[in-house]
Amino acid sequence: GQNIDQPTEMTATEGAIVQINCTYQTSGFNGLFWYQQHAGEAPTFLSYNVLDGLEEKGRFSSFLSRSKGYSYLLLKELQMKDSASYLCAVSPDSWGKLQFGAGTQVVVTP
Amino acid sequence: DAGVTQSPTHLIKTRGQQVTLRCSPKSGHDTVSWYQQALGQGPQFIFQYYEEEERQRGNFPDRFSGHQFPNYSSELNVNALLLGDSALYLCASSLVDRGETQYFGPGTRLLVL
Numbered sequence: 001g002q003n004i005d006q007p008t009e010m011t012a013t014e015g016a017i018v019q020i021n022c023t024y025q026t027s028g029f030n031g032l033f034w035y036q037q038h039a040g041e042a043p044t045f046l047s048y049n050v051l052d053g054l055e056e057k058g059r060f061s062s063f064l065s066r067s068k069g070y071s072y073l074l075l076k077e078l079q080m081k082d083s084a085s086y087l088c089a090v091s092p093d094s095w096g097k098l099q100f101g102a103g104t105q106v107v108v109t110p
Numbered sequence: 111d112a113g114v115t116q117s118p119t120h121l122i123k124t125r126g127q128q129v130t131l132r133c134s135p136k137s138g139h140d141t142v143s144w145y146q147q148a149l150g151q152g153p154q155f156i157f158q159y160y161e162e163e164e165r166q167r168g169n170f171p172d173r174f175s176g177h178q179f180p181n182y183s184s185e186l187n188v189n190a191l192l193l194g195d196s197a198l199y200l201c202a203s204s205l206v207d208r209g210e211t212q213y214f215g216p217g218t219r220l221l222v223l
Contacts, residue, residue: 004152031210042200042214043153050210087152096141096209097166098202100152 004101006088011107012078020073020104022088030094034062034073035087037103043087046073075106083108112137114203114215122221123191131186131218135203141165142184143212144176145200153200159184160206188220196222 004024012018024032031050035043049055049064049071061074075082085103092099115134123129135142141160145153155168159178178184182203188195198219204212 033210033212035214040198040219042216045213048210089152091209094207094209095158095166096143096202096204096207096212097155097158097168098143098145098153098209098212099155100145102150102152 004088004090004099006086006101006104008102009105009107011109013109014078014080016078018075018078018106020075020086020088020106022071022073022101024069024071024088024090024101026090026092026099028092029066030091032062032064032071033087033089033091033098034060034071035089037085037087039085046086078108080108080110082106114139114201114213116199116201116215116218118218119216120219120221122223124223125191125193127191127222128187128189129191129220131188131199131201131220132183133186133201133203133215134183135201136213139203139205139211139213140182141204141206142178142182143202143204144184144186145202146170146195147198147200147217149197156186191222193222196220 006022034046037043047062088101089098143158144156147153157167198217201215
């Protein structure tokens with residue numbers, strides 16, 4: 001089967017760090033994406049990993065291990081505006097179709 | 111540089127009706143994908159269009175159909191609407207075989223009563 005699993009919800013304090021894990025089993029692999037989605041809005045692109053390792057982009061970092069079918073998104077120096085759903089998605093081929101997990105709702109508290 | 115646009119933003123229909131949603135891709139993009147996102151779930155892939163042909167299709171019934179025009183814009187049609195079709199419908203555009211270039215539009219929220 002094809003599965004993309006991520007935790008349903010995580011809560012963290014403003015200024016803290018949160019790590020969102022994602023495990024996947026798909027028929028093929030052509031990259032892993034992380035998107036941020038605020039309620040009622042479209043997903044916005046955060047990161048793309050196709051090779052193993054860590055990609056850092058400001059307060060956000062994403063890690064990929066293809067052999068383990070595992071990725072994480074690290075959010076540092078959390079701000080209230082980071083409260084949103086974070087979607088892990090895998091592209092199984094080069095054509096662009098994305099398979100999404102159900103999303104992780106991150107709640108940032110003061 | 112205009113991003114992906116979708117119309118309408120919101121729509122209310124009743125069971126059994128038909129609906130057409132529209133999408134204009136980001137300038138320079140030639141591939142359009144459609145996704146359905148139910149409340150509290152991740153987006154589910156419906157289908158993808160390139161060169162006016164359906165290139166890939168997800169696990170959706172034939173009630174869901176689409177079209178791509180020569181200017182790369184696209185339509186999603188849903189016939190015989192069911193209550194379960196209520197969702198946010200997202201359009202994403204990209205360059206062919208460059209899935210990492212995918213950008214999402216703001217979506218159309220469909221409510222079926």
